[in-house]
């Protein structure tokens with residue numbers, strides 16, 4: 001590792017700080033890095049082109065579109081009205097509904113970015129409208145999507161298992177207990193926060209009122225049934241569900257609710273395309289920067305520098321946690337998993353660390369990195385979704401990050417929490 | 428590490444002379460992936476990419492080449508080998524190879540068909556459909572030289588080939604007959620020649636990059652995979668797809684492509700060392716790949732994966748259905764060359 | 775005078791972008807929907823649908839990026855100008871210059887790469903065998919559009935907005 005890396009990093013931070021768009025900052029840093037390394041600059045064109053050629057990205061466009069149709073019409077209002085009628089009388093009830101939605105949806109999409117867009121997009125305005133503290137709402141819906149990579153299926157786990165030769169089913173099983181812990185801890189915090197704030201809780205609605213709400217919202221309620229039911233019953237994949245949901249939302253809003261006029265369709269589609277484009281180009285920029293990191297083997301060098309001299313497993317895991325948290329801010333979880341797994345695996349036996357345990361830690365760590373200030377991608381995405389600036393979002397996520405990092409430490413130093421379930425099933 | 432979860436072991440990683448090291452290798456298949464020398468002193472670096480897992484012999488060859496070249500060149504040439512798609516998916520890596528940003532690729536035969544039509548000859552069904560025929564094809568200069576030189580127009584040369592086994596169908600439901608196979612939605616590789624014969628066979632299929640297969644298989648977008656037993660077992664595809672139908676219609680190959688301009692800039696002695704080592708190690712890897720396929724099938728069967736042979740009359744039917752593909756691809760590859768290869772290998 | 779021409783060009787480009795985005799997203803949606811319907815209800819599977827959707831997403835991402843500049847919707851970190859409001863104007867200028875530099879780089883590199891792909895008969899998509907230079911050409915095109923939008927936004931920042939020149943927010 002030499003001074004080059006620090007110059008490139010300074011360039012990136014400089015561009016970001018001076019309000020150059022995030023994707024262009026990443027692009028410049030990657031481009032200059034590649035050129036300094038003596039690599040033909042033209043490859044960035046290739047990288048931009050291929051970076052969009054990914055299965056997992058299809059879902060981003062379609063869920064953004066679905067979300068926009070729902071908010072342009074009245075599906076979202078009706079869904080929230082129902083959720084409020086069902087759990088609104090609990091302190092923090094609607095917030096808990098949002099956490100659970102991330103758990104469910106993230107389990108399906110396997111991507112934190114898509115989860116922030118799909119759930120945060122309508123939960124943040126809904127929470128604020130129902131009197132929840134805005135910063136609390138933004139922080140909650142930025143950090144809860146980490147459940148998407150922890151609760152299986154998770155793309156990063158699939159890739160980790162592929163490299164480590166662990167059984168994929170076993171690795172998936174490591175995610176359930178930590179996922180549940182995150183759900184419970186965040187829900188408890190939400191309940192306490194709302195009680196302490198004296199959040200208005202309303203009386204429990206009567207059965208008759210409840211039925212009236214349900215009747216009014218039946219078409220809206222069928223949408224999540226279609227998405228979750230379709231996917232968990234195995235009828236649809238996540239991509240297919242996003243497509244079908246768009247179509248369903250169009251039909252309901254235009255022909256049944258009549259809350260979306262045909263001539264507004266173009267406006268909704270175009271604005272969705274632009275919103276999803278602002279997110280997708282960040283993925284592209286990160287790919288160019290990632291290309292530089294990969295060519296120069298920067299993560300390997302950092303990993304060796306950070307953990308090379310360590311003797312104790314405790315210190316090793318702590319160093320790795322810190323490192324992954326930082327890497328998670330800069331790199332997408334898929335590239336980071338592919339590049340770092342082969343570096344860490346050979347070190348595990350030296351410290352007597354189980355590779356299943358490590359796989360879960362790595363996944364959770366990179367996921368938390370996604371929403372760690374100042375560079376976690378989720379911060380920008382939820383900032384865009386909620387129309388808040390970075391400073392605001394960064395402050396908002398802090399209490400939730402504290403919870404997640406505490407849980408990460410628990411899971412790091414009590415491996416039984418992670419390994420209990422796979423051991424139970426596989427003996 | 429105390430879980431009882433199954434792990435595959437890679438016998439090639441074990442060194443009987445050092446039992447401790449062998450025990451470590453048993454646990455961590457990646458021991459030995461990092462070079463045992465410090466490459467920073469090398470004068471020249473050969474950046475070599477591959478998309479797959481180094482437990483596969485046809486992929487592991489990159490590490491063997493790395494170590495031997497380092498030794499023979501006295502530390503002047505470092506083969507910087509990056510498997511596991513670290514440098515990106517194949518089509519993108521091939522672009523980088525043409526630009527010289529990457530200097531070598533162990534490219535899967537299916538993707539190599541995007542470089543020249545002639546390279547697609549190895550994908551054609553029932554042409555090079557056994558390890559013996561592959562060896563014959565590789566060692567007959569009259570057959571191999573045309574193949575070797577077919578990418579020169581793109582500035583690339585084929586320096587050698589290794590294998591990852593015999594193509595068949597890994598599926599979620601048992602497939603014993605062609606009729607059953609036609610119920611399955613297969614993932615096939617991103618190559619025009621494969622699209623053509625799957626259409627000729629009248630099968631359902633989806634074309635997608637290898638990197639997307641885990642998610643697609645897990646979520647049920649596809650319920651079958653056109654691949655080899657070795658790759659399916661090592662990359663965990665058998666955990667979802669529990670059945671494998673032996674069709675043995677082609678050999679899965681890694682074609683070692685090299686940027687010609689880069690090679691020509693290399694000093695004469697290093698050039699000779701590099702090409703020699705690649706030839707020696709690739710030949711050895713092709714032999715090990717045969718053994719590995721048997722071992723991987725046995726390992727998969729031991730955990731309950733069922734293997735079937737495609738019925739003889741169904742295989743004959745596939746060969747019959749392939750005829751139009753030989754005609755269209757013969758026109759692209761060169762009808763004479765294709766006929767020569769088919770004729771010599773049929774003997 | 776220059777400004778009027780630029781505004782006209784900006785509106786024209788904006789119109790092209792909006793229609794291109796609308797059509798590509800609708801195409802992707804319809805093709806994906808057809809594939810789902812056919813796969814669930816018939817034994818037919820559209821093997822090319824995935825490629826169409828991917829390419830439409832590539833197209834909409836980069837054309838949408840240019841449209842986002844017009845609506846000032848590109849995601850950036852605005853912590854510094856918020857902390858030090860006095861820096862707001864110079865930083866905005868710097869940010870625009872960054873976008874213009876990016877546009878110049880992508881026009882140059884994208885054009886070169888498009889030519890390479892144009893002369894390579896094998897540069898085709900995997901499934902439908904569409905010539906790939908069409909897609910590479912999207913990048914320099916986006917560069918031109920980006921530059922036009924950015925110049926106009928800079929003029930607006932400098933001289934103030936004119937009536938009726940506001941294309942409205944993105945979402």
Ligand code: NA
Nearest residue numbers: 107148151153
């Ligand atoms: Na998940």
Ligand code: NA
Nearest residue numbers: 110111155156
């Ligand atoms: Na993921």
